[in-house]
Amino acid sequence: MPPFPEAEIERIxxxxxxxxxxxxxxxGAETKYHFxxxxxxxSVAVGRSGQIGA
Known part of the structure; x- marks a missing residue:
């Protein structure tokens, strides 16, 4: 298993x-991280209004 990409998470x-x-x-968006x-x-975020950002 590769090491946890802490620097990449911080950048995002x-x-x-x-x-x-x-x-x-x-x-207040819900963000999910895919490695x-x-x-x-x-990272993919879904806002309360349904807006999606990746």
Whole structure:
């Protein structure tokens, strides 16, 4: 099993916060993280309004 991609999660966390700050995504979205075998992370968020961001 590959090591947990902590740095990648932190990078994505900052990107989501920036998207919220500039109004691209609403705050309070439910975010799910999908890990790839090469250590990358895909995050998908669904906002309360049904808005989806990936």
């Amino acid at each position: 966390w900052h990107a989501w916060n920036r998207a919220i700050e500039v109004g691209l995504m609403e705050d 790839t075998p090469d250590g990358k992370v895909l």
